[in-house]
Amino acid sequence: MARIPLRSRAWHGDEQIELPVPDAWHVDILGPADAPELSEEGVRQALSRPHAGPSLTELARGKSTALLVIDDLGRPTPAHRIVPHLLVLLEAAGIGADGISFLVATGSHRQLTHQEAERKLGAHIVARYPVHSHDAFDDDLCDLGRLPSGMPVIVNRRVLDADLVIGVSCILPHTLAGFSGGGKIMLPGCAGILSISELHSFEAKRQRAQVEPSPRRPDARDVIEAFAERAGLAFSVNTVINSRRQVAAIVAGDFRAAHAEAVTRAVEVYRTEVPDELRQTADIVIANGYPLDADPVQVSKSQWPRRLFPQADMILYDPACDGIAYHGWSEFQKASVTNMICGTISEARTDGRYPAPLSALLARPLLRRLGHWRLRAEAERTDVSYRAYREERGTIHTNTIAKRVMAKRARLVICSASFPEWKRVVQFPNSVLLPDWEAVAAAGYLPDEPRRVAVIPCAPLQIPA
Structure with a gap:
């Protein structure tokens, strides 16, 4: 049999795997343009010589405390490669270890365990510095009033208590903000559930990978940046990763300018050529959820190929490693x-x-x-906190009317060892959930007949050209 090489299990081994498929298939692997891994010296220079605005050393001079805000395991950012360089710069500017702490910007995702924080930052960092995971429902939050758009600025108090706030995140295509990264580490990253809800409910959306703002009104990205400015984000580290979840580029500095430049570089790295002829003739599309396959909630970010291949059957390969399908905002919206x-x-x-x-x-x-x-x-x-999820209280495990209305009803084969069946029933009621590739074959979804097959090897990153 032929074999399709893929990366899999971000944060849970980052393995290289091969999926066997019939020899009769004609397989097109549509990878991104991609880029090599940035060297340690390249990382150091990108952080010490910002793209725009004052250097981190200048910003830190005369300050006593610094808060490093990082994203969670739902994002592929290899913070353990970046943070040590930031600590060197901070300590050189006079902020000692006792003045440095970390906040995991979970938004309305669940909080990290101690072991997960070690994966993200490195065990030696977690052992030396305080690390706290944000809780949008039950944390010490401060209300800083409203933006001109009407958005309430409700943010974690740790952000306000620090003399210097540094964000470390990743540039990914994103429905709502166009791309993740930049000010998004503050909203929704460190925001209260009311701010998160208003962002998703009331602000004009950017399409996935949309760079240009709305011509008629401020959109979600504009509001995110205004929120981050009021919250006090002083220095932003924006990473672009490659298909192996390695750092391909870093753009640091002023959060608006650095984010804009990082998006430009991300578009180059993630760009994927998809021939028009293949869009019309593909029989099967295999979309791989890497590098967002640690968290079952992220499966929606691999769904975009469906629009490009309207005639094809879709197989989503996503181990959903942690098996915990919790997303506070989604549960709040559908309560x-x-x-x-x-x-x-x-x-x-x-x-x-x-x-x-x-x-x-x-x-x-x-x-x-x-x-x-x-x-x-x-x-x-309405209690849809992670605590309520663990205790199976409220509407989280209930198929509410709103969930039934908002369910995605397109046919889909999900190959996943850990994606929860209850979540499949609620979110993808017309899908089939199978535990491994052998089960996909046994169920007849890999016919030993000529088929034109398109493979999207790291779907959450890729931007079709």
């Missing part, structure tokens, strides 16, 4: 029909989503004010 309806306002404010008259009606400021009042009331009485 009630009211919360779900509030989300339509962001769709209405997004260009091209709704007919113009309906879009204008739903985007009226009065509806936002009413929606804010309603979401605040819901946030006070």
Whole structure:
């Protein structure tokens, strides 16, 4: 049999695997443009010589405390390669080890365990410095008022207590913000659930990998950056990774300018040529969830190939290693029909989503004010925290009306050892969940007949050209 080489299990071994397929298949592996790994000297120079704004040494001079804000295991950022260089710069500027701490910007994801923090940062870092995981539902949060857009700036107090705040994150295509990274480490990363809910419910969305802002109104990326400025993000480290989850580029400095430049580089690295002829003739598409295959919640980020291959059957290969399908914002949105309806306002404010008259009606400021009042009331009485998930309380494990309405009903084969069956029923009711590749073959989804097959080897990263 022929074999398809893939990377798999980010943060859980980062293995090289091979999927056997029939010899009769004609397989096209559509990899990204990609880039080599950045050397240690390259990392050091990128951090010590920022793309824009003052250097970290200049910013740290005269300060007593620094907070390094990092993303969680739902993102592929190899922080353990970056953080040691930042610590050298901070200590050289006079901030000692007792003045340095870490905050894991989980947004509304779950908190990291001690062992997971060690994977992200390195055991020696976790042993020496305080590391805290943000909790959007039950943390010490501060309300800094509202932005002109109406967004409430509710942020973790640790961000405000630090003299210097540094964000370390990764540039990935993202539906809502266009790309992750930059100010997104603050919103939703360190924000309260009300701010997170308003971002997703009321702000105009950027499409996945959209660089240009909305021409008609401030969009989610604009609001994210305004939130980050008020919260006090002083220095941003934006990584671009390659197909092996290695650092391919780093752009650091002022969070707006550094993010914009990092996006430019990411587009070059993630660009994927997809022939027009293959889009129409492919019989099967195999999308690999690496490097976002540690967290079952991230499977949605591998779904974009469906639009490019309308005639093809889709197989998603995603081990979903941790098996914990928890996402606080998603559960909050789907806890009630009211919360779900509030989300339509962001769709209405997004260009091209709704007919113009309906879009204008739903985007009226009065509806936002009413929606804010309603979401605040819901946030006070709806417990969809990770604690509620663990204790199986509330609506998290219930197939609510909103979940049934918002379920993705396209046919899909999910090959995953750890993706929860209850989550499949709720999110992908027409899908088939099989535990391994042998089971996919046994179920007849790998027919020993001529087939044209497209393989997307690191789907969450890739940007079709």
